[in-house]
Amino acid sequence: MSVTPHVSVLSTQYLDQYCSSCAAPAAETGLKRCPKCKTVYYCNQECQNRDWAWHKRECSALQKWAASAPSHEVSVPGDAVRCLGRILWGWQKEGLDSEWAREIRMMQSNRSSLQSSSFESHTHLAHSLVRYLCVSSPGELEPYGLNSAGDLVDLISRFTTNTFTLTSFSLTPIGICIAPTVAFANHSCDPNAVIVFPRTPGSSATKEPLLNLIALRDIPAGKEIRIAYVDTTLPKQIRHKELRETYSFTCQCRVCTRQVAVDPRESLWCPKNCGGTCPLPTEENNISRCTKCKATVTNVDAVLDAVRVGQEALEKATSLQFKDPAKAQQLTTNIIPILASAGVTPSSYPLLAMTHLHQELLIAALSASLSQESLDEAIRTAAKYSAGLQSLLPKGHPVRAVALGELGKLLAVDEPAPPTDPAQASKFPPSGPARLKLAYESLVRAHEELLIGFGKVNQGGFIGKDVREAIIRLERELGVWTTGVKNTLEDTMLAQRANASR
Numbered sequence: 234m235s236v237t238p239h240v241s242v243l244s245t246q247y248l249d250q251y252c253s254s255c256a257a258p259a260a261e262t263g264l265k266r267c268p269k270c271k272t273v274y275y276c277n278q279e280c281q282n283r284d285w286a287w288h289k290r291e292c293s294a295l296q297k298w299a300a301s302a303p304s305h306e307v308s309v310p311g312d313a314v315r316c317l318g319r320i321l322w323g324w325q326k327e328g329l330d331s332e333w334a335r336e337i338r339m340m341q342s343n344r345s346s347l348q349s350s351s352f353e354s355h356t357h358l359a360h361s362l363v364r365y366l367c368v369s370s371p372g373e374l375e376p377y378g379l380n381s382a383g384d385l386v387d388l389i390s391r392f393t394t395n396t397f398t399l400t401s402f403s404l405t406p407i408g409i410c411i412a413p414t415v416a417f418a419n420h421s422c423d424p425n426a427v428i429v430f431p432r433t434p435g436s437s438a439t440k441e442p443l444l445n446l447i448a449l450r451d452i453p454a455g456k457e458i459r460i461a462y463v464d465t466t467l468p469k470q471i472r473h474k475e476l477r478e479t480y481s482f483t484c485q486c487r488v489c490t491r492q493v494a495v496d497p498r499e500s501l502w503c504p505k506n507c508g509g510t511c512p513l514p515t516e517e518n519n520i521s522r523c524t525k526c527k528a529t530v531t532n533v534d535a536v537l538d539a540v541r542v543g544q545e546a547l548e549k550a551t552s553l554q555f556k557d558p559a560k561a562q563q564l565t566t567n568i569i570p571i572l573a574s575a576g577v578t579p580s581s582y583p584l585l586a587m588t589h590l591h592q593e594l595l596i597a598a599l600s601a602s603l604s605q606e607s608l609d610e611a612i613r614t615a616a617k618y619s620a621g622l623q624s625l626l627p628k629g630h631p632v633r634a635v636a637l638g639e640l641g642k643l644l645a646v647d648e649p650a651p652p653t654d655p656a657q658a659s660k661f662p663p664s665g666p667a668r669l670k671l672a673y674e675s676l677v678r679a680h681e682e683l684l685i686g687f688g689k690v691n692q693g694g695f696i697g698k699d700v701r702e703a704i705i706r707l708e709r710e711l712g713v714w715t716t717g718v719k720n721t722l723e724d725t726m727l728a729q730r731a732n733a734s735r
Contacts, residue, residue: 234415234446239337240287240319241399241410241442244312246555248273251407253288254280256399256430256442270295272309280438290322291315294365312409314361317392320411321366321377329378336413342390343481344383351478355389362389394480399442402432402695404635412444420480421459422472422488425452428460429631431687431694447688449629459486466625466632468498468582494524497624498585501536501576504528510578513540532575539575543568543583550590558594565591579621588618592639605650608643612662615640629685638679638700644672645707666711673707676700
């Protein structure tokens with residue numbers, strides 16, 4: 234199933250990196266900026282013209298917002314405000330009684346069960362929206378179909394409950410969107426379907442961004458399609474907190490209700506190194522034993538401290554990822570060994586999330602300074618992240634498939650200074666032909682999973698195309714290596730025969 238969202242907007246930090254019409258990444262020639270608001274960008278004149286029916290009112294609102302902003306840092310309203318603005322202007326554009334408007338009003342509102350923790354954010358969003366629309370009294374909201382404060386609260390509740398993350402073809406979150414038809418899908422922490430934006434090779438920009446609902450496995454007739462509203466790699470306590478605060482329900486899926494000895498999202502390696510795992514201790518239950526050899530975790534306080542410090546560092550490093558990436562990388566570099574030395578497994582929170590962030594920071598830094606050491610560190614980190622996902626996500630899940638593809642592409646990068654010491658060459662990652670072989674195997678596996686997670690009909694999406702091309706390049710390179718080795722062996726044998734005949 235594929236649909237074009239009713240409304241989509243980019244996050245502020247990506248406004249100058251992606252097209253505000255089709256959400257395509259900037260080409261080498263760059264993007265075309267709106268000359269009036271100087272805030273949104275487009276691929277070309279065609280995309281700009283197509284978006285003008287939506288951007289016309291938005292353009293004026295953005296200019297007025299910027300003119301009254303106290304500083305440059307807040308000169309552009311957040312994506313939620315801009316998305317709500319487009320919804321209301323869409324109601325006027327399409328008509329309050331249009332099917333387009335009715336579909337949005339049919340989305341579920343959790344106004345009656347709104348959590349107290351959401352009051353402040355909803356109130357702030359309402360005030361920001363009123364300012365963005367440049368209205369000064371409740372009566373001025375009537376042309377938008379909002380006849381009371383309750384109508385405004387309902388709109389915001391429907392918006393927060395039914396918003397989807399807009400992602401790039403490689404799953405980078407770049408904005409938000411509203412797609413009422415898909416919003417009817419319910420939640421499960423073990424979803425049988427996922428939402429992706431594959432950007433299928435050859436697809437028309439007029440249909441993008443195109444939201445795809447992809448089945449991860451066969452779904453029998455009559456069985457409900459379920460997606461994940463939250464990150465399912467997070468521990469149950471965090472998942473439930475997010476679901477209660479945003480969606481006002483407690484998940485009762487089989488992942489949340491079944492009893493397991495150890496949840497890989499919250500686990501430690503056996504203190505006796507038997508290969509088994511232990512449940513992560515908590516303040517309430519600090520007794521933890523290995524499920525295999527029954528050894529007891531004795532350094533509970535150290536483990537709890539490491540996890541607490543890791544959670545705080547993850548939050549801090551995430552906030553610094555784009556503002557101060559060097560500082561963020563310093564945090565991840567320092568904290569990951571602390572979590573690992575405490576015995577936290579690669580699939581556990583916060584180590585898995587910290588490893589992923591560290592990988593993103595390392596890859597971003599490679600373009601500025603590529604060395605053998607930095608490349609190998611990025612590969613090791615990508616391998617740990619991919620391994621951590623294996624025990625949490627099913628085969629074909631797009632997050633798992635993309636991670637495997639990233640690992641394969643890193644392994645395929647030309648080595649700046651291959652090790653000459655045999656002792657170094659035997660460590661991970663391997664060097665020379667062995668590295669290329671591992672890259673090839675990783676990319677082949679990634680492509681198989683991308684065809685599931687992004688859809689066979691989409692050929693695995695744009696990233697599937699990218700991986701296919703990388704596989705073809707590696708096949709050629711491995712063929713050159715094989716031919717070279719064969720020729721060397723033949724030359725050696727000929728030389729030996731010549732020497733023997735003398």
